[in-house]
Amino acid sequence: MTALRRSTDVTDIIITILTYVLFSAFTFICVYPFYYIIINTISANDISARGEVIFWPKQVHFQNYIDIFKVPGLWNALMISISRTVLGTTLTVGASAFLGYMFTKDKIWMRKFWYRFTIITMFFNAGIIPWYLTMKTLGLTNNFLAYILPTIVAPFYIILVKTFVESTPKELQQAATIDGAGTLMIFWRIMLPICKPILATVAIFSAVDQWNAFQDTLLLVTDSNLYSLQFILYNYIKQASSLSTLVNLQNAGSTAIASLATEQTTTSIRMTVTIIVVAPIMFVYPIFQRFFVKGIMIGAVKG
Amino acid sequence: MTAIGGDRLRTKRRSLKNESAIHFLYILPFLILLAIFAYLPLYGWIYAFFDYKPPIPLSKSPFVGFKWFASLVETQVKIDQLIQVIKNTFGISGLMLMFSWLPMIFAIFLNEIRAVRFRKAVQTLTTLPNFISWVLVYSIAFAMFTSEGMVNGLLRQLGAIDSPILFLQDSSHVWLTMWMWITWKSLGWSAIMYIAAITSIDESLYEAAYVDGATRMQVIWHVTLPSLLPTYFVLLVLQVANFLNNGLEQYFVFQNAFNKEYIQVLDLYVYNLAIGGGSYSVSVAISMMKSLISVALLFSVNQLSKWLRGEGVV
Numbered sequence: 001m002t003a004l005r006r007s008t009d010v011t012d013i014i015i016t017i018l019t020y021v022l023f024s025a026f027t028f029i030c031v032y033p034f035y036y037i038i039i040n041t042i043s044a045n046d047i048s049a050r051g052e053v054i055f056w057p058k059q060v061h062f063q064n065y066i067d068i069f070k071v072p073g074l075w076n077a078l079m080i081s082i083s084r085t086v087l088g089t090t091l092t093v094g095a096s097a098f099l100g101y102m103f104t105k106d107k108i109w110m111r112k113f114w115y116r117f118t119i120i121t122m123f124f125n126a127g128i129i130p131w132y133l134t135m136k137t138l139g140l141t142n143n144f145l146a147y148i149l150p151t152i153v154a155p156f157y158i159i160l161v162k163t164f165v166e167s168t169p170k171e172l173q174q175a176a177t178i179d180g181a182g183t184l185m186i187f188w189r190i191m192l193p194i195c196k197p198i199l200a201t202v203a204i205f206s207a208v209d210q211w212n213a214f215q216d217t218l219l220l221v222t223d224s225n226l227y228s229l230q231f232i233l234y235n236y237i238k239q240a241s242s243l244s245t246l247v248n249l250q251n252a253g254s255t256a257i258a259s260l261a262t263e264q265t266t267t268s269i270r271m272t273v274t275i276i277v278v279a280p281i282m283f284v285y286p287i288f289q290r291f292f293v294k295g296i297m298i299g300a301v302k303g
Numbered sequence: 304m305t306a307i308g309g310d311r312l313r314t315k316r317r318s319l320k321n322e323s324a325i326h327f328l329y330i331l332p333f334l335i336l337l338a339i340f341a342y343l344p345l346y347g348w349i350y351a352f353f354d355y356k357p358p359i360p361l362s363k364s365p366f367v368g369f370k371w372f373a374s375l376v377e378t379q380v381k382i383d384q385l386i387q388v389i390k391n392t393f394g395i396s397g398l399m400l401m402f403s404w405l406p407m408i409f410a411i412f413l414n415e416i417r418a419v420r421f422r423k424a425v426q427t428l429t430t431l432p433n434f435i436s437w438v439l440v441y442s443i444a445f446a447m448f449t450s451e452g453m454v455n456g457l458l459r460q461l462g463a464i465d466s467p468i469l470f471l472q473d474s475s476h477v478w479l480t481m482w483m484w485i486t487w488k489s490l491g492w493s494a495i496m497y498i499a500a501i502t503s504i505d506e507s508l509y510e511a512a513y514v515d516g517a518t519r520m521q522v523i524w525h526v527t528l529p530s531l532l533p534t535y536f537v538l539l540v541l542q543v544a545n546f547l548n549n550g551l552e553q554y555f556v557f558q559n560a561f562n563k564e565y566i567q568v569l570d571l572y573v574y575n576l577a578i579g580g581g582s583y584s585v586s587v588a589i590s591m592m593k594s595l596i597s598v599a600l601l602f603s604v605n606q607l608s609k610w611l612r613g614e615g616v617v
Contacts, residue, residue: 009518009519011518011520012518012519015415015519015520016415019412019413019415019416020416020421022412023412023413023416023421023425024425026425026429026490026491027424027425027428027429029487030428030429030431030432030487030491031428031431033443033446033447034431034443036446036447036453037442037443037446040446049451050451050456051451051452051453051455051456051457051459052456052460054453054456054457054460095333098329098330098333099330099333102326102329102330103330105326107322107323107326108323108326108327108330109323109324109326109327110327114327114330114334117334117337118334118337121337121341121342123544123598123601124594124597124598125548125594125597126344126345126347126348126590126594127344127573127587127590127591127593127594128551128570128573128574128590129347129350129573129574129577129583129586129587129590130344130345130346130347130348130350130587130590130591131344131347132577133344133347133350133583133587134343134344134346134347138339149336149339149340150340152333152336153333153336153337153340153341183322183325183326183329184329208434211436212434212435212436212439213436214436214437214438214552215551215552218555219578230436230438230439231438233438233439233442234438234441234556237438237441237442237445267446267451270442270445270446271442271446273442274439274442274443274446277436277438277439277442278435278439281431281434281435282431285430285431285434286427289427289430292430292434293495293499
C-alpha cells in the first residue's frame with residue numbers, strides 16, 4: 001500500500017532509517033540472549049565462567065551436553081515434563097474438540113447456562129492459596145494427576161473450536177444425521193477431521209503451556225520424583241555450585257581426565273540446562289508459527 | 304389422521320427431550336471437572352474466616368469472623384507493608400497501562416517496512432520470547448546480568464568498570480526492570496493482533512489519502528491509527544480489569560532478599576504470606592478481596608465500554 005508512493009521527502013527518509021534501526025535493535029535484543037547461552041555451552045567452561053565468550057564460541061567442545069545428564073534428577077524431570085506435555089495436551093485437545101463441538105448443538109439441556117458456566121471461569125480466579133488448599137483437600141499434592149486434571153477443560157480453547165465448528169457448513173452434519181449417524185459418530189468421523197487445523201493450534205498452545213508450567217510444581221509438589229524440568233532449572237539457578245562439584249567428583253572417579261575446559265562450573269551447568277529446556281520451544285516455534293497466529297486471531301475476533 | 308400426527312409429534316418431542324438429556328450427560332464429566340477446579344476453590348475462601356493452622360484440619364479450627372480482615376490494618380507496620388505491596392502492584396500495572404500503546408506503534412511501523420523478508424524475520428524473532436517460561440527468562444537474565452554475566456564481562460573488557468554491577472540485586476528500579484522484562488517477552492506477540500487488524504483496513508482509504516497528497520505520517524495518523532483504536536480499546540479494557548493480577552511466576556523467580564520490598568506485588572505477597580510465613584488465613588483473606596475487586600473492575604469497565612461504544616468486551 002505504501003509502495004504506491006515514491007517519496008523523497010526528508011522526514012520520510014529519516015523515519016524509514018529510524019524504523020529499520022529500531023526494529024533491528026529490538027530483534028537483536030530478543031535473539032541475542034539465546035545465541036549467547038548457546039555459544040557459552042559449547043565454549044571452554046573456564047573461559048565461559050569468566051564471562052569472556054560474547055560474540056563467538058571459543059575452544060568448542062560438547063562435553064557439557066554429556067555431563068549434564070549426570071546431574072541427579074535431570075533425566076527424571078525430563079521424563080516428567082515430556083509425559084505431562086504429551087498426556088496433558090492430548091486430553092486438552094480431545095476435551096476442547098468435544099466440548100467445542102457439543103456447545104454448537106441446540107439440543108442440550110440448559111445449553112446456554114452450561115456454556116456460560118464454562119466461559120465465565122476465564123474471568124475469575126479464587127486465588128492461588130485457596131486453589132492450593134482445595135488441591136490439598138482433594139489429595140492432589142505430590143500427585144502427577146495435579147499436572148493433568150485441572151488443564152483438561154480450557155474455556156479459551158473451547159471458544160476457538162466452537163468458533164471454527166460454527167464456520168463449517170451445517171449440511172455436513174445434517175447429511176450425516178439423515179444417514180443415521182449419532183452425535184458421537186459425527187464427532188468422531190466428521191468433526192475431528194474437519195477441525196484438524198484449529199486442533200493443531202490448540203495442541204501447540206496447550207503443549208507450550210504444559211512444557212512451561214512452573215507454578216503447579218512450586219505449589220503442589222515436594223516429591224523430587226515429580227519435579228518438572230522448569231522446576232529443576234529454577235533449583236539449579238539457585239544452587240548450581242553444589243551440582244558442579246558433584247558432577248566433577250563423578251568425572252574424577254571415571255577415566256575421563258577433566259581439564260579446565262570441560263570441568264563443570266556453575267555457569268556451564270546452568271546454561272546447558274537452560275538450552276535443554278528452551279530447545280523444544282525454539283525448535284517447534286518457527287515451524288508452527290502460523291498456528292499460533294491463527295489462534296490469537298480467532299481469539300481476538302471472539303474474545 | 305390427526306391422531307396419528309399428534310402421536311408422531313409426541314414421540315418426536317420425547318426423543319428430542321431424550322437427546323437433549325443424553326447430550327447433557329456427554330458433557331457432564333467435563334462440567335464436573337470444571338466445578339472441581341474452577342468453582343470449588345471459591346469455597347476455599349472460607350479459610351479466611353477461620354483460624355486455620357495446618358496440620359490442624361479446618362473442621363477443628365475456630366471460627367474467627369472478620370478477624371483476619373481487620374488484622375490487615377491492625378498495626379502501623381502491617382499497614383505500611385500492605386501499602387507498599389499495593390504501591391508495587393499499582394506501579395508495575397501502571398507502567399503497563401502507560402505503555403499499552405507500544406504494541407500498536409510496533410505494528411504500525413513494522414507495517415511501514417517495505418522489505419518483506421526483513422519484516423517477516425522481525426515478526427518471527429520478536430515473538431519467540433513470548434513462548435518461554437518466566438523461569439527461562441530468569442535464567443537468561445541471570446546469564447546476562449550476574450557479576451560473571453555477559454554485560455559485566457563486556458563492560459570489564461571495555462574497561463568501563465572495575466567491580467561488577469549487581470543488576471539483579473538492585474532495588475532501585477525494580478518496577479521499571481520488571482516492566483522491561485514483560486515488554487521484552489511480549490511486545491512482538493502483542494503486536495500480532497494489530498498487524499492482523501492493519502491487513503483488514505480498507506485499501507481504498509489509503510488510496511484516497513494518497514490522492515489527496517497526504518504524507519506517510521499523515522496517512523498513519525489519519526487512516527491507520529483510527530482503524531486500530533477499537534482493537535486498542537478492547538485490549539485496554541481487559542488490561543484494566545486485570546490491574547491487580549500481575550501473576551506470581553515472574554515476581555517469584557526474580558525476587559531476592561535485596562529487591563523484595565519493591566517486587567512484592569499482591570500475588571507474590573499472598574504466596575509469601577502463606578507458603579513462606581504459614582499465615583494461610585490472612586493470605587486467603589487478601590486473595591478473596593483481590594478476586595472480588597477484580598471481578599468488580601471487570602464489570603465496571605465492561606459497563607463503561609457499553610456506554611462509550613454501545614458494546615461490551617466480555
